[in-house]
Amino acid sequence: PSSHNVPQEYYIPSGHNASLELAQRRANATFVILARNTDLDNTVRSIREMEDRFNTRHHYPYVLLNDEEFTEDFKKRVNAVASGKVEYGQVPKDHWVQPDWIDEERATKGREKLVADNVIYGGSVSYRNMCRFNSGFFFRHPLMLPYRWYWRIEPDVHFHCDVRFDPFLFMQDRAKVYGFTITMYEFDKTIPTLWGHVKDFMKLHPEHVAPDNAMGFMSDDGGETYNRCHFWSNFEIADMNFWRSPAYMDFFEYLDSKGGFYYERWGDAPVHSIAAGIFANKDQIHFFEEMGYEHNPYTHCPEDPGMWERGKCGCAPERSFDYDGYSCMRQWDRFTGRKN
Numbered sequence: 039p040s041s042h043n044v045p046q047e048y049y050i051p052s053g054h055n056a057s058l059e060l061a062q063r064r065a066n067a068t069f070v071i072l073a074r075n076t077d078l079d080n081t082v083r084s085i086r087e088m089e090d091r092f093n094t095r096h097h098y099p100y101v102l103l104n105d106e107e108f109t110e111d112f113k114k115r116v117n118a119v120a121s122g123k124v125e126y127g128q129v130p131k132d133h134w135v136q137p138d139w140i141d142e143e144r145a146t147k148g149r150e151k152l153v154a155d156n157v158i159y160g161g162s163v164s165y166r167n168m169c170r171f172n173s174g175f176f177f178r179h180p181l182m183l184p185y186r187w188y189w190r191i192e193p194d195v196h197f198h199c200d201v202r203f204d205p206f207l208f209m210q211d212r213a214k215v216y217g218f219t220i221t222m223y224e225f226d227k228t229i230p231t232l233w234g235h236v237k238d239f240m241k242l243h244p245e246h247v248a249p250d251n252a253m254g255f256m257s258d259d260g261g262e263t264y265n266r267c268h269f270w271s272n273f274e275i276a277d278m279n280f281w282r283s284p285a286y287m288d289f290f291e292y293l294d295s296k297g298g299f300y301y302e303r304w305g306d307a308p309v310h311s312i313a314a315g316i317f318a319n320k321d322q323i324h325f326f327e328e329m330g331y332e333h334n335p336y337t338h339c340p341e342d343p344g345m346w347e348r349g350k351c352g353c354a355p356e357r358s359f360d361y362d363g364y365s366c367m368r369q370w371d372r373f374t375g376r377k378n
């Protein structure tokens with residue numbers, strides 16, 4: 039394994055029940071899951087897998103968020119599978135609904151255009167609310183404020199390998215800010231004006247731009263155009279101090295003021311990714327190769343045989359998305375020198 043992987047010293051010896059030793063050192067971290075009441079069965083399945091593959095040794099807490107109130111049945115079913123404390127929160131209306139100052143006529147036209155272009159979720163307002171919430175608000179929810187690190191989970195995802203190390207401690211020790219498992223191209227139709235605003239913001243706020251940033255991963259022409267590579271944000275392990283920093287807060291406010299979450303269909307994935315790519319140094323972004331992860335329709339499965347075996351992975355390495363034509367892993371490897 040190259041120096042890009044999580045080093046041995048972070049691993050618990052396999053077959054060893056190390057809960058007691060591990061309990062000595064913990065990160066200030068939580069899982070976060072945004073879900074609807076109708077996502078109940080899929081949420082329970084995701085948490086069950088997370089427990090079996092990782093959290094049964096750590097008992098990190100969960101924060102579940104919803105724009106509506108969770109039902110008693112939902113709480114009962116989740117409480118039954120989680121091994122850490124679980125808290126349930128409702129998203130405040132003003133962190134969720136389309137703001138009053140959005141020009142509804144223009145937003146309607148924007149949605150109609152994306153529907154006509156067959157863009158997924160093109161006509162959905164609730165999807166746009168969700169993307170804006172994940173971009174700018176989840177880390178400010180009162181239940182999230184006590185924590186620094188989070189691992190985002192979605193209903194109906196799969197964790198295919200044992201995670202026998204604590205990714206939060208690894209990231210904290212190495213001063214990482216953003217961890218991912220899958221990177222791919224964004225649909226250009228959802229973000230036609232985004233990159234222009236990003237460039238304007240960088241001119242307005244050069245003080246926020248990191249000296250050794252990952253612009254070279256996102257742009258093939260020195261920042262002029264966006265190659266649409268981004269990290270798939272349904273999986274994220276990241277440092278909320280980064281989102282809470284003046285750089286990101288200024289960035290989010292700036293983008294939000296342009297209305298593109300509603301006039302277009304900006305996703306939290308490109309917004310988070312571009313921010314990580316600009317405001318962090320490139321070695322603060324980490325690819326968790328060891329973590330087999332699936333969100334329909336794509337799976338990342340470790341292709342290194344030793345890694346795959348140690349993780350007791352249930353996924354097929356030859357079907358890993360990494361070097362699919364739509365993946366941006368090649369760009370990541372080239373940019374970081376992960377593979378020479």
Ligand code: GDP
Pocket residue numbers: 071072073074075077103104105106164165168191192193272
């Ligand atoms: P996709 O991954 O882009 O296809 O979008 P998803 O439908 O999986 O939504 C992303 C996340 O947001 C998932 O965790 C969903 O459960 C959650 N989500 C999406 N829309 C809503 C909504 O209207 N309300 C709530 N509470 N959660 C939502």
Ligand code: MN
Pocket residue numbers: 192272333
């Ligand atoms: Mn999803």
